[in-house]
Amino acid sequence: MTSYMLSGFAALTRSNQSFIIPYFSARLSNYSYAQELNKDFKISKFLRFRPEMYRIVDCQVPKYIRSTGDDGILSFQTQHDNIIAGDYEEILRKLGKLDLSNFSPFFRMEAYSLLGDEELLHRSNCEAANLFSKESHTSFWIEASQNLARTSLSKRYNLATQTLEEPEQLDRMINRLLENPSDEDWYHEWKRQWSDSRGSLRLVKLALWWINKSSTSEPYLPYILEDILIRFKDDKESKETALQWLVKGEYHSQQWPKLWELYNLNTEVSEPLFSHGLSFLDHTLKLGNLKDNEYYWTSIWDKLWSEQRHVTYMVGLAQSAIKYLGKSDIFIVNVLSSVLDANRINTLALDTLDSWMKTSRNYSLVWEKVFLYFLNDTTYRKTTTEFAYKILETNPESPIWFFVLKSLWRGRPSHELVKIAKNWTKTQSKNSANWQDVMILILQSGYADDNDRLLAKKVSQYSDHYQQDNQFQKLSDYIKYNLEV
Structure with a gap:
């Protein structure tokens, strides 16, 4: 992802x-x-x-x-x-x-x-x-x-x-390029006009005419098609021309993965481009230059993986790529997390994910998923729990603090965990996100004392004074139905 x-x-x-x-x-x-x-x-x-x-x-x-x-x-x-x-x-x-x-x-x-x-x-x-x-x-x-x-x-x-009204200047330029398809500056003139006009179907037709008309267009073909498909992704003639170029398998070209991705944008990958996508991944991996193709390698792998075909082969590609991309956020989020979901992961991949989880600041849904996996895994549970307590004790303002607390807070929590939660409610602003959620956990834990209940009631009264904000309504309702009965 x-x-x-x-x-x-x-x-x-x-x-x-x-x-x-x-x-x-x-x-x-x-x-x-x-x-x-x-x-x-x-x-x-x-x-x-x-x-x-x-x-x-x-x-x-x-x-x-x-x-x-x-x-x-x-x-x-x-x-x-x-x-x-x-x-x-x-x-x-x-x-x-x-x-x-x-x-x-x-x-x-x-x-x-x-x-x-x-x-x-x-x-x-x-x-x-x-x-x-x-x-x-x-x-x-x-x-x-x-x-x-x-x-x-x-x-x-x-x-x-949306295309804009085309000025007379565009007509003159089109006529000039039609008359001189062999002009060495043809592509650059077309590109300038394309940028100035923010795209035009007339310029699309002109470019496709030039591609079919002149051999001098060959080096510029993938660049032209990239420009066109970004703005007109469903243009039939452009896609047909792109397909003809892609199946040549020029995987060494920097434009190949870009054009492959544009061609398959928001659609299922059909043959022959599925096989060519696999060949690009394998070709790039064997050359060992994944760092130069990090984004497109992971993006194409992710797209192909979504088709759930040749799964075993793709898992092998992912595990082989760890050697080159093992510290890459984009690789871990897009590739290794998907392999983890499929329960196809080996020890090297698990160790890579474990290291990433403990050093990354990319606190997304993927991070949460990886954390929960290791928290429930018998091999990694002890070190993951120690890591979690370290976050709670040393980084109270972390955006994942409450998520980590909830993950450890199972059934009847430990006295140590409740103590950390109590200290957090006393040191953090009452306006902090999740403050009332942490307080409710404390009240439910069986370890709450009179001071905790008094603090909770005092804070919950804010919702009575500031009805428009209603910030502490959840806490107020909990007290009303659980502590005042």
Whole structure:
């Protein structure tokens, strides 16, 4: 599973008060990606995204690493350099503390949509409607506002792929290239126009004509096809041309894995490209240059693995690659974790995963899965438990602290574990994520004393004073139904 790091924010408007699109980068990839969120605000997939099509927000970017299945990141801007980012629950809490009456109706539409306040959403819609007639691109505004809360990023991404009206200059350039297919600068002229026009079906047809017309196009063919398939992934003629080039098996070319991935994007891998994908993995592995092909080797392996064909052979490839990629996050997350799921893992792979788990800061769902595996494995349980206690005792602000605590907290927890939890509740801010969850565990443990119960009741009263925030409602309800009966 690929990991993506938050790399910036893109704004749809010039306003410094708006919801903004977080975009991500993947290791060894030149593309940017945006999230597609499901109805639970989890990441269903990452889509290629073009932030240069929007206003790039000048700000300090917080460190977030996400994979498919993780909580999605939502974000908004309240002023020039003030960016609020976090998962759905965090954003709801932040919005609940803002005086939204000071914001534009467009911002309020998005905020109330997230908060689920239909009455205020309707009121903001009416206020915004009075402004729409004075604004250009009205439909763009409406669509962006209505779709922000759910799965809007794919639609916004598609806005970046729409072709623009082609100027007269394009006609002149096309005629010039049609007349001179042997011009040594043909490709570079086409590329400049392609970049300037942000893609055009006319330029697609022109490039394919040149590929068939002139032998001088051969060195540039994979680069042209890459450009085309990024923007027009379903163009039939382009895909047919790409297939003809891919089956030649020029695995040494840096463009081969790029084009293979583009050709098979969001589709099942059929023959002959499945076999060619395996051949690329084997060819690259035998040459020993996996470091130069780390991203595409792991990406192609992951894609082929999803087909669940030739499983034994693919497990062998993965285990052989440990020699070269054993310390690579992207290899472990995409490849070894999948082999672990299939219970096909050998001792070398297990030791590699164990070392990664204890040194990595990539705290994703994959990390959690690997941790739980070793915690339940008889061979690794003792050292994993010692590692877990070290995290709890020395790193109380770690993002995985509560997950590790819950994983160790089975049935009746040890007195030592409860002691660590009690100390955490006394030293960490009551506003910390999971504070009330830890306190509830303590109250349920059988080791809670009067001081613990008094602290819990005192903190739970915050929810009575701050109904809008409702931050400690879970703790308040637990006390009401368990301690006050």
